[in-house]
Amino acid sequence: MIQTALEDAAAALGGWEQYVKSGDKVLLKPNLIAPRRPEEAATTHPEVLRALIRILQARGCQVFVGDSAGGAIGGTAPTAKALMVAGFAQVCDEEGAVLLNFDREGAVPVSSRTKHVGAAFHIARPIVEADVVINVPKLKTHSSAAYTGAVKNTFGCIPGLRKAAYHRDAPDLHVFGEVLADIHLACKVQLNILDGIVGMEGAGPTNGKPRPVGLLLVSDDALALDTVAAQVIGLDPQQLEVLQAAARLGVGEGDPARITLLGDMSTIPHVPFLIPTSYKTIRRAPHWLLPALIDFLRTQPQIDGAICKQCGICRGSCPVDAIDTQFKIDYHKCIDCLCCQELCPHGAVRLVRKNRLARRLIPVKH
Ligand code: SF4
Numbered sequence: 001m002i003q004t005a006l007e008d009a010a011a012a013l014g015g016w017e018q019y020v021k022s023g024d025k026v027l028l029k030p031n032l033i034a035p036r037r038p039e040e041a042a043t044t045h046p047e048v049l050r051a052l053i054r055i056l057q058a059r060g061c062q063v064f065v066g067d068s069a070g071g072a073i074g075g076t077a078p079t080a081k082a083l084m085v086a087g088f089a090q091v092c093d094e095e096g097a098v099l100l101n102f103d104r105e106g107a108v109p110v111s112s113r114t115k116h117v118g119a120a121f122h123i124a125r126p127i128v129e130a131d132v133v134i135n136v137p138k139l140k141t142h143s144s145a146a147y148t149g150a151v152k153n154t155f156g157c158i159p160g161l162r163k164a165a166y167h168r169d170a171p172d173l174h175v176f177g178e179v180l181a182d183i184h185l186a187c188k189v190q191l192n193i194l195d196g197i198v199g200m201e202g203a204g205p206t207n208g209k210p211r212p213v214g215l216l217l218v219s220d221d222a223l224a225l226d227t228v229a230a231q232v233i234g235l236d237p238q239q240l241e242v243l244q245a246a247a248r249l250g251v252g253e254g255d256p257a258r259i260t261l262l263g264d265m266s267t268i269p270h271v272p273f274l275i276p277t278s279y280k281t282i283r284r285a286p287h288w289l290l291p292a293l294i295d296f297l298r299t300q301p302q303i304d305g306a307i308c309k310q311c312g313i314c315r316g317s318c319p320v321d322a323i324d325t326q327f328k329i330d331y332h333k334c335i336d337c338l339c340c341q342e343l344c345p346h347g348a349v350r351l352v353r354k355n356r357l358a359r360r361l362i363p364v365k366h
Pocket residue numbers: 303307308309310311312313314315327343344345346347348349
């Protein structure tokens with residue numbers, strides 16, 4: 001049934017051949033915010049991925065599924081666990097797709113338009129190397145941004161802990177929205193498919209409640225898709241900072257009156273979601289608070305000389321040559337991608353908090 005709905009949606013847009021051709025390496029970028037089970041509705045449902053994988057393989061494409069989990073603000077990177085718990089590993093295994101943990105794949109610098117958080121973003125290498133990127137977000141409310149969908153979903157293309165630094169350096173939601181839109185444009189997404197079959201309302205993006213909606217939205221315009229989806233769940237898209245920022249940066253169409261809906265209009269539901277109570281409180285919080293909190297919780301990779309076997313795998317995989325011949329990390333160069341930690345075969349790379357007090361009070365769980 002999902003497969004049929006996706007085929008119908010693609011047909012309404014002119015057919016899959018508008019987006020993919022035989023032999024393409026197609027990367028699916030779902031929402032893998034945290035190690036949550038599919039029925040919790042925090043992550044893209046694996047059955048949506050299964051349907052997409054089957055459609056794309058039938059068209060002769062090689063399909064990859066990849067992401068980097070959230071958690072960076074708290075100084076953790078649970079991507080490997082999240083890929084298992086969310087059901088992505090199983091569906092890739094069953095369908096013959098290639099599963100990618102973005103925290104293991106290296107990063108490539110891509111120019112930033114806004115320069116809000118530096119001249120370039122370090123984007124997960126598979127995003128840059130794919131022939132086609134299909135963004136597969138989840139329909140959810142969000143405790144600070146009110147809504148999260150297609151534009152915001154590509155933030156997971158920043159591997160490892162660097163996401164926290166971007167939050168810290170752009171705490172104002174108007175500015176952070178432009179960072180998100182900037183990253184979205186850098187990822188060169190060709191198609192967006194929103195999983196709103198069961199969304200999440202309330203304290204999203206991880207702690208809300210599942211809310212059945214029965215909606216799949218498909219568009220090559222992430223902003224138009226988010227504009228429609230926000231209206232479906234009872235939000236005014238013109239009041240959402242991230243969507244307004246995306247409009248300013250030219251991501252797509254943000255004016256509801258100028259968006260054309262294709263397909264069966266009678267099936268577009270209106271399902272007002274519970275909006276998180278923290279949303280307005282967080283907006284009133286002083287802007288220094290979030291950077292201070294992120295700095296306090298900040299972690300960095302550290303090589304334990306007592307465990308390290310000097311095999312050199314971490315040095316060879318570091319995308320910015322931040323590890324010297326003595327296997328010491330240059331933190332001025334390090335981009336927190338966590339390749340070294342993910343690839344060390346001896347478990348010699350650990351995350352430690354930078355702040356000594358935080359190290360004692362809130363040690364990192366390994
Ligand atoms: S990969 Fe691990 S064991 Fe090998 S050099 Fe790096 S830290 Fe040491």
